[in-house]
Structures are given as structure tokens and as C-alpha cells.
Amino acid sequence: MRKMLNPIFKTAQVGAMDRYTIEHEPIKPIDLMERAARNCVGRMLEKYPFARKFCIVAGSGNNGGDGFAIARLLQEKGKEVRVYQPAHSGMSPDCAENRNRWKGAYLEIKSPEEMEFKEGExxxxxxxxxxxxxxxxxxxxxxxxxxxxxxxxxxxVDIPSGLLGEDNSRNDRETIVRADYTFTFQFPKLAFMLPENYPFVGEWEVVDIGLCPEIIRSVPTDYFYLSEDLISGILPRPGKFDHKGTNGHGLLIAGKAGMMGASVLASKAAIRSGIGLLSCHVPFREREILQIAVPEALLETDRSDKCFSGVDNLDKYTAIAIGPGIGKEPETVNGIKELLTRWRGKTIWDADALNILAENSYLLDLLPENSLLTPHPKEFERLVGKSENDFERLNKLSIFADRYRVYIVLKGAHTVVVAPGGKYWFNTSGNPGMAKGGMGDVLTGVLLGLVSGGIPPLESALIGVYAHGMAADILASEKGKRGVCAGEVTEGMGKAWRILEK
Structure with missing residues (x-):
């Protein structure tokens, strides 16, 4: 896979990039601050075009300097602006310079009670x-x-005050600004990706401040985020002479009595994600549901009437996905044990298949290398135990991926894909409307479609989670977040692929 774009750097690294840009562009620090403030104001006014009144609370360091510059630029745009600054023992040179350039309303406060915020400000x-x-x-x-x-x-501005860029496990959450929106400079912070920090960060977007591309390319990082351009760049395009044989034959093991919806959702998602042939392995008594609901799928019935108990022939498959709606009956546990002894190929593990692995941890040592595991946070907790916070869970993800040589897709608002070697990719598509039953089944089907067609597991995970979220975003734009449901996300996968295949 080509060098990944969209890096996330630690705050110390970004500080070093600032200094490098100042020395090698060359540009004065005050002018770099001005550029950042100007770009920030431009985006701010696009986001909030009807805002007229602003109250800026500026510190005495460089973030405060950004604040004074933003105040001046907003005032130049005809906005009503005033500034509070907590009393200080000294200011950074660039903050002092921008404070001197500010000619508007200003009050240095010695107590929080001196601050009053106006209605509509x-x-x-x-x-x-x-x-x-x-x-x-x-x-x-x-x-x-x-x-x-x-x-x-x-x-x-850049980061909510009080929030640390990476690990906030020992921070005081009562002294972190709770922002509705964050305009962050050049790169998002790692802390933005963790669910526990959403109350502080709110929604966020990156403001390009023109740091030197040379230094950005040369600084190593283990953290990245996904974007439409990145995913479109790594998504293989269908070839003119491709046929169902070259697009792979996947096996989906999903569903049991009363849970066949999971099998239907995952099957439809796989078919809408490029798979050449799809076989669905279902309990014998439930076979008609799949035959009627998904006529494109080939049907394979289990020895059991009611649940998964094993697969007889595995030779014809290029990838297997197992777990949605299969339950945890003793026959199913034995079926998974048998599968692990006979199959070493590409495998996607989801839902109850993960729960069975968690309850029978010795099976983890039998996982085929390069498997894809797609837990939600509770399922991952069952695998590795509780985490004190989201930052600790990141470390556990890396340790687990390394130990078993697998890829993990931890589902959530910023679904994170973790690879052996400790690299992380955070998703940026998707919306709260996806917090409904069946969404994970759809993702499993999407991943099976991609992996079966020969796309490597890591790229399949990155492409799959982004496209899945994009399909839900398209649906939310048409029907609202409350109107998003798993079945319609499945039906809408084609709209996401059309955009990404441009």
C-alpha cells in the first residue's frame, strides 16, 4: 500500500514542525500566527455566516496571540468583538504583539466573576x-x-483549553473547555478521536496553516485519519475483463432461528460491495428466508436445523466471514473450533463469533494471521478485559493486534483500524444515525465483499469502514439521522462506491 496520507502527530511533533517552517520557509513567527488566524476566521465565517457578536477569551501564550489576531480580523469583517484576558505575569512575544495590534474592547480580569457573556454572543x-x-x-x-x-x-481555537493532545487519563475534566466546534490547525489531535473527549471537542475540522510539506512528509507517526481522497486513492477500480471468478467467492456464516435478519443484511452488503460469488451458510430450516430475500446468493445449509455447527467443504472459498446472528449454542462453539483447525485463509470475525472466542480464549491462538476482527467496545472488552479509559484501550488494541497478528476494526463514532506493529487509522465518515441494530452486520458484508475480491485485509478495512459510513451519511442527508437504518444503508452502498470510484 502506498504511503498513507492524513497523519495525526503528537503535539510535541507539531511544535517542532512550526519551528522548522519558521526557520526554513522562512517566515516570522508572528506572520505564521497571522496566517493561521486568517485561515481560521475564513472557515469560521463560512461555518457561522450569521454570527455577529464574538467574545474572545485569550490566554497569555501563543494561543492567546491567535485569539487577539482572530479578534482583529473579525472586527475588520464588521463583527462586534471584545476580548477578555485572565491576568498574567507575562505574555509570549507574539501574544504581546497581537495584543498591541488589537484596538478594540479589552478587559484584563482577575476573577471569573468579571466575565459576562451577552445574549447571542x-x-x-x-x-x-x-x-x-x-x-x-x-x-x-x-x-x-x-x-x-x-x-x-x-x-x-486549535484545541479546547485544558485538553491535552494525547492522554487525558489523569486530567481534571472539570477544567477543560466544552466546545461546540473546534477549528484545529493543520492536523487533528489524537485526543479528538477518543469518545471520552467528544464533550470537550464537539465537532471539529482542520484548518490548513501552511506548515512546510517537507517536514510533514519526513516526521514519522503511527496515527492517521481517513478521508474521501485517501480512500478513493486506494480503492481498486473494476477492470474491463473482470468476471465473477476474478472477483472472488466468499462464504458468509450468519444467522440462526430468529436471527436471520443479520444474514440477510450482511449478504446484501457483500453483493453490493463487489463480490463475485457469495455463498450463505445458514441453518437448514431457515434456508427459504435467504433464498427469497437474497436471490443473488448461493445457498449452503448446515447439518443443524437451528444453528451453525460446521462447514463440510472449504476449498472453493477465497474468504470467510462469520458471526452475525449465529448465537453461542454448544454446536456453534464446536463448529468454530472445527473451522479454526481446517481454515487458514482470510477471515472476518464479528458478533457472536467474537463472543465465542472471548469465552474460549485458547481459540485465539488458532486465529489465522491477517484475520479481521470487528468488535464494538463491549465485545473488545470481553476479549481483553476492561480499560480505565479510551487511551488505555488504544494500547490494548495494539497489543492484541501484535500478539495474534490480526487487524482490529473497533467500531464507534471514529471507528479505528489497528494493524500489527502499532499503527492506527481513525474513520471520519458516519453519523449518530448508525447507532442502531444491524449496522455491524452490514459492515461485515462490506468487508467480505472487499476481501473476497483480493483486496488485502488492511486496505479492505480502511475502504470498508469509510464507505459504510459514507453510505450512512448520504442516507442521513436525504432522510435525517433518525431515518437512517441498516437495511437502507445496505441498499445505499452503491451511492458511496459511485463517489469513491470517480
């Missing part, structure tokens, strides 16, 4: 930037609490 948080490495205390902590009590919308 947007609060811009520019107190602390990404260089913060400790809990916030004293006056600044009181200011943050006052901001958080206000009903006014809050915009954070």
Missing part, C-alpha cells in the same frame, strides 16, 4: 493551545468553569 476559546502539558489550575480553571456554565455557543 459566540465565545471563542483561545486560552491554552496544544502545548499545555498539565492540569489547569487557579484563575484559568475558574475562567473555564465560567465558560462551561454559559449557554452561549463555544468555538475552540
Amino acid at each position: 459566540m465565545i471563542i476559546d483561545a486560552i491554552f493551545g496544544s502545548g499545555l502539558n498539565r492540569k489547569v489550575e487557579g484563575l484559568a480553571a475558574g475562567v473555564i468553569r465560567k465558560i462551561n456554565k454559559s449557554p452561549n455557543p463555544v468555538i475552540a
